[in-house]
Amino acid sequence: MKNNPHGIGIIDHFSLPCKDPELSQTFYETIFSAHVFTDANGPHVFGAGPEDRKLGRSIHIFMEMDNGQRFELLGHELNGKPPEGTHHAFKVGPNDLPAVRRHLEAHGVPYWGPGTHRGTDAVSIYFHDPDGNVLEFVCWGGYPDLAAVPLSQHMEKPNWDYVWDPVARRAHAPT
Template sequence: MKRAVRWKLQRLFSAGVSLMSQRPNPARILAYDHIGIRVSDQNRSMSFYQALGFKETARFPLYEANEMLSPDGVRINLIFNGTRVPDAHNVLLDAPIKLPGMTHPAFIVDDLEVFQTWLDEQGIVITQGPHHIGPRRVALFIRDPDGNVLEFNQLVDGETQ
């Protein structure tokens, strides 16, 4: 982004001006590419996400990151520069004051029951669910070794339970 444009955007935001009054983005957003997940222990996190089915497809040493891909083309990036803090909590979800920010990625699985059984066998704690979220999905939530929240959904037909 050019310096002048960045400066203008910062001035607009700091002045409380809404971008909604500006001209809409003329470029189409074609797809969702990946989410970056900051972790503190590269080996432990790689093992965890590989167990979920992701395979490392690229390494970016300059950025202390990698790219991982599921067999069905779902992409994540692990960012290896997180600081390990014993008994750390997720500042976006665990603190009483809820700060703005991205709280979790949500993945779709083909069979949530089979996935839940596998999680139990692996000793991965389900922190919430499974339960219906609206009429289209049943979801459960887990945390990775650093406390990052991951949601897994199965899309269903029918009414909210």
């Protein structure tokens, strides 16, 4: 990719906050002809089982359209609040994740990960832009030593607060 030595690819998926993900699922199936994304790990519907509840995982359903575009229907948090996990994910390859991690570090941007997600072979790094939007670099499949990657729900989140310096093109702690 031009001017992109880090392997950052197309938008992998985006998330939509939903009051009732199951109801929203029927809407997107009907209007967009979308279907629940399914791979070798099975259907990507999470948050309903006891193991997910123990992890504090709200209901989220990955949908896929016929053109391969995926999006996530993200339910309210377990405490009933609107979802905090609304984000936009950018695809990277399994060997690109370490490079994008170093890239974030080089520019002082706090991040969370790499972490995996129960029931998937996805490995993710999350971070915020200067406006507080949650972004994700995600690799689906092929990540070396996937078994050693911790579940993202078991990882401690960093202090996300930073100020972006547009001249130095790096983050620094707020003053």
